[in-house]
Amino acid sequence: MLSTLDLIQVAKMFLRCRFLSVLLVAVTVVSFLAHAQAPKIVQGTLTVPGSAPFHLSATVSDGTDATIEMFWVRPDKWRRRIVSNEFAQTVIVNGGKVYEHESDSYFPVGLEVLASAMVDPGPLLGEYKPGGILWTKANGASKESGVTCFDDKLKMCMQHAWGLTETVGVPGKMVEFTKYQPFHGKRIARKIVYTISVGDFFTGEVTGLDDLKDLDETHFAIPTPTPRDQQLVTATMPEPELRSLAVEAPPIIWPQALDGSETGQASFYLALDPTGKVRDVLPVKTCNERTNDSAIRQIKSWTFRPALKDGFPVQAEGILNFDVNTRAWGPAKTLSDAEMRQMASNVVDPTVPAGEYPPGTVYKLWVAVDIDGGVLEKIAAGGPPKLFGPCDAALRQWHFRPIMENGQPRPYRGLVEFDIP
Secondary structure (H helix, E strand, O other): OOOOHHHHHHHHHHHHOHHHOHHHHHHOOOHHHHOOOOOOOOEOOOOOOOOOOEEEEEEEEOOOOEEEEEEEEEOOEEEEEEEOOOOEEEEEEEOOEEEEEEOOOOOOHHHHHHHHHOOOOHHHHHOOOOOOEEEOOOOOOEOOOOEEEEEOOOOEEEEOOOOOOEEEEEOOEEEEEEEEEEEOOEEEEEEEEEEEEOOEEEEEEEEEEEEOOOOOHHHHOOOOOOOHHHOOOEEEOOHHHHHOOEEEOOOOOOOOOOOOOOEEEEEEEEEEOOOOOEEEEEEEEEOOHHHHHHHHHHHHOOEEOOEEEOOEEEEEEEEEEEEEEOOOOOOOOOEOHHHHHHOEEOOOOOOOOOOOOOOOOEEEEEEEEOOOOOEEEEEEEEOOHHHHHHHHHHHOOOEEOOEEEOOEEEOEEEEEEEEOO
């Protein structure tokens, strides 16, 4: 088991990068998962018939700054209020009547996942398929001590500060349950982390979970029932069904990444609002992370018709898979310094103190330019290492234009050389 804090942090990043790492795709197929019969975690369900009425309050941080409050009596009598800097929702269920009001027609994926997982992990577990992540107490991957081991052969383990920590990973959703505390014979995670991509995640904290002792009926009063066609419903769709909704979906023009795999596969989690507008494109896994931003921008420009369920428009979500080829578009050869400068405007030189470097010093950078003319990435190609900063600062002021082929923009890569006075 890794014992130092630094190695623990490395392991934790290794854990959260699961969907974006080719290595971890293989790691998930471990011996202790081979014998798992069905997904099972310690996290209890608060909202099944017969459960104790409760009042829950929670916060969600790291990007959305939301508050969640729920009063629950029974499955057909409850109220939930969510408020964030991008979305607000009030839902009241009382008998056969439903009142629902949203500030927007799109329920952000991370907020939706956390609000559900806090009280019922069932929907998440229902999406689990072999090959996903299931590091739980039930299959022996997670211990009460807080140790989680996610490579059976290499014994890659980490120690969590809040004790038992369980992780469930399904396409587009990776959720970590920890800081378990008891409530009416169940154990409920007070800390839930939803990972979007590397270093990008939402953290849900249950700040209060108490018995609902004083039943205030005004909490459950239905002002005016909301018609079914005005309620916000989410439907997860298989890829063929999701793609069939596309009206305009041009092929992805993969940028000419400088490093990493040139070919392979990529998967993105797509979310459409009830009008068919693309609202979120989240990386799931990819052969080359450098291509993600470009692919996401292009997918967001696609147009879709609304998805229907039972004849009503719904929020549609699902996985899109792609074949990646970072050499399929644009010139096959790298451009020279002269050619790169012809494609650039606002060309400035780096600012370097006079006499700091000997005459004839040259610093070189490999540069990849995307179809919108933006610099995708840059890599040092030669010269004194300390010159990277000044040369990078100068290059950031350059403006490139894409190469045009048959009237269409294409990516390219080339060498930029700076002569240091």
